Amino acid sequence: MEYSIIVNLLAGGGRAKKIWQQLQSRLNELNISYQVVLTRYHGHAIDLAERIAGRFAGADDHIIMVVGGDGTLHETLNGLIKAGSSIPLAYIPAGSGNDFARGYGISPNPMTALSQILDAKHPTLINVGHYYDAIKQENGWFLNNLGIGFDAAIVSQANASKAKKRLNRWHLGNFSYLSQALSVLYNQEPFETMVQEKNGHHHPFPKTFILIASNHPYIGGGFKVAPDESLSSDTLELLVVEKRNWLITFWCLWLFSRGKLNRSRFAKCFRSPRLHYVTTSLEFAQTDGEEMGSRFMDLTLDTRRYPFWGTSLKEKSFN
Known part of the structure; x- marks a missing residue:
């Protein structure tokens, strides 16, 4: 699998920056193929998700991973659906609320959450409002x-x-x-x-x-x-x-x-x-x-x- 990773370094009052540094080290250690883009402003994840969806349209071995809060995940989802994409979405909670992580069952520990992503064998269809x-x-x-x-x-x-x-x-x-x-x-x-x-x-x-x-x-x-x-x-x-x-x-x-x-x-x-x-x-x-x-x-x-x-x-x- 190859990953496009959208990171909001400001999520969680800046806690996401430390989390991303840990994740990046682990991904490099495991030789995981990925490219990372950083959000720069409110709504940026929508544009980034649309761009990634266009670039990897039709690919069956690509996943978009979000490192940030519920807001960053929300923007990414909206960008993907707006682009007509069905690229699977993955998430490392690094925000202040992290309610989606609770609803789905994602560990608050970044390393464990990463393992949940890497251990998956197939996507799970979830309900979206x-x-x-x-x-x-x-x-x-x-x-x-x-x-x-x-x-x-x-x-x-x-x-x-x-x-x-x-x-x-x-x-x-x-x-x-x-x-x-x-x-x-x-x-x-x-x-x-x-x-x-x-x-x-x-x-x-x-x-x-x-x-x-x-x-x-x-x-x-x-x-x-x-x-x-x-x-x-x-x-x-x-x-x-x-x-x-x-x-x-x-x-x-x-x-x-x-x-x-x-x-x-x-x-x-x-x-x-x-x-x-x-x-x-x-x-x-x-x-x-x-x-x-x-x-x-x-x-x-x-x-x-x-x-x-x-x-x-x-x-x-x-x-």
């Missing part, structure tokens, strides 16, 4: 989740926070997410959402606070928002929570931190291969921790399969 925003006429793909409102506002604040870099250096990226939650909890205004089921039934939520579509259980560096979801299924789970009095809202936040919010009587879950929902006000949105800005949204979500290269620490879930 796809969204179409009718307002902007925009398509995109996500591996982890797409959130509007509460979690997206947390992502926006956390990405702008100096504390995130400090916490990343201490391997505590999930605390960056949690530390912003109380601020967002106080400032985030509820908004109106309409969810349409496949049978045409409409569900209005006039005071939406949390609105997250998930492709696997994890968000924000290890919090379980959709415990029943899996990358091996062909469904997405949409979690809707409305803002009520402060006592209930704090209770919902505690349940969220414990991975039990989706089973609460204060939450509504929709699980389907296809979801459609609309917001009627400008709200923050995010996909895989990447900010989408503040916008109105008319979303249709569905899924597709994409080949991923690497053994899983929880292999049974893909059998």
Whole structure:
């Protein structure tokens, strides 16, 4: 096998640079054939992935390996699908959240994660979420989740926070997410959402606070928002929570931190291969921790399969 490796040296507050140095030494020691490209700016991995896909179109012995965070992996996936490619994707987690690694079963230890890639004999088809925003006429793909409102506002604040870099250096990226939650909890205004089921039934939520579509259980560096979801299924789970009095809202936040919010009587879950929902006000949105800005949204979500290269620490879930 030959590898094209996309590396984001700034991921994880710069921790990815040290990880890449370790990986590079090991790859050279094993005489692995590879070429490496470094991301230089936000969105660069999309362009790099498209370029690599064009160069190795039709090759059946090529793999694209990402060393970085969920955002770098997200960009690479979008670049590959945009290019119409099906080159298998591999991943070494080196970011602050690393939620996809948890969802798939990739070791947080870089050397072990590399072994999972090198030991693989064939690609594994995983579920990938796809969204179409009718307002902007925009398509995109996500591996982890797409959130509007509460979690997206947390992502926006956390990405702008100096504390995130400090916490990343201490391997505590999930605390960056949690530390912003109380601020967002106080400032985030509820908004109106309409969810349409496949049978045409409409569900209005006039005071939406949390609105997250998930492709696997994890968000924000290890919090379980959709415990029943899996990358091996062909469904997405949409979690809707409305803002009520402060006592209930704090209770919902505690349940969220414990991975039990989706089973609460204060939450509504929709699980389907296809979801459609609309917001009627400008709200923050995010996909895989990447900010989408503040916008109105008319979303249709569905899924597709994409080949991923690497053994899983929880292999049974893909059998």
